[in-house]
Amino acid sequence: MDETAPPTLTALTTYLLSRVGKTARGRLADRLAGRGLRLWHMAVLAALADFGPHAQRDLAARLAIHASDVVKVLDELAVPNWVERVRDPTDRRRIQVSLTAAGRIALAELEADAREVQDRLLEPLSASERSVLNQLLLRVHEQLPD
């Protein structure tokens, strides 16, 4: 039996985004799971690497993640000492979170994982096509309310 997807659906970019995005997410998540991590762990490390130390509430705002979930992610990132939590002296309610050297190394490994996943996923596309795809997605991404 023919196992192609319905053209009615593949004509919808929404559907393709949903479907391809889901497998992208799934494969990356699987890869991270091999290290006992989830996607948010990588996102948090990346945010700290790119923008420097954050108060937890700012991390939550930037990543559009619930504040209470930030706590749990940070708890797990603190175990291997990838992040450091220091109480902000100017406002002792806040906790400044920063990336450690070990965290930076770990992030680099996760990026390598992600690139492997990506190379396999985008195999049918040429280098320039991949670049176009990234550009288009980036433009769409930038105007997302989240």
Add this chain to the structure above:
Amino acid sequence: MDETAPPTLTALTTYLLSRVGKTARGRLADRLAGRGLRLWHMAVLAALADFGPHAQRDLAARLAIHASDVVKVLDELAVPNWVERVRDPTDRRRIQVSLTAAGRIALAELEADAREVQDRLLEPLSASERSVLNQLLLRVHEQLPD
């Protein structure tokens, strides 16, 4: 505070796919939820519209959905009489599922919903860019194992 996403992540097409795909999925799902439906309902209707009647096992194979879940989706699609289940006379274990006229109309409405969601999501892209995006995603989609 700056609320942009980390470049380390946005440089990864995998991430963008995952993120944009998730909101695409979410928005479409919300829209369908307004009609009491989920994504699989639309997928099943589309498969029947595009490829004609299926035995349930073939629907499951085509859409890469678990057989036991097909049953539940069909149960719900049968309530408003959008699908018809007829026992296959040549193999009375099989049940041939076909789309009714009402089902075809319903699917058209769902497609309209999807296009609205899509227009808002892809707003920053020109018509030709949207077409390029669809082409690229389609190529990626076609080689997915599922």
Add this chain to the structure above:
DNA sequence: GTAATTCGTGGGTGCAGACCAATCATTGGT
């Protein structure tokens, strides 16, 4: 004709994501 297999069905489990309510320490306004 009996055994093994297939198809649909029902009920139930497990997981991950997002969210919520309550609590405690700290701060800023007045």
Add this chain to the structure above:
DNA sequence: ACCAATGATTGGTCTGCACCCACGAATTAC
């Protein structure tokens, strides 16, 4: 000095999704 608001934390809930097991009816293999 007091009160309202904020930040972090804990320990839950709720939802959707995918999957699994066991069963009955029907078919195919031997």
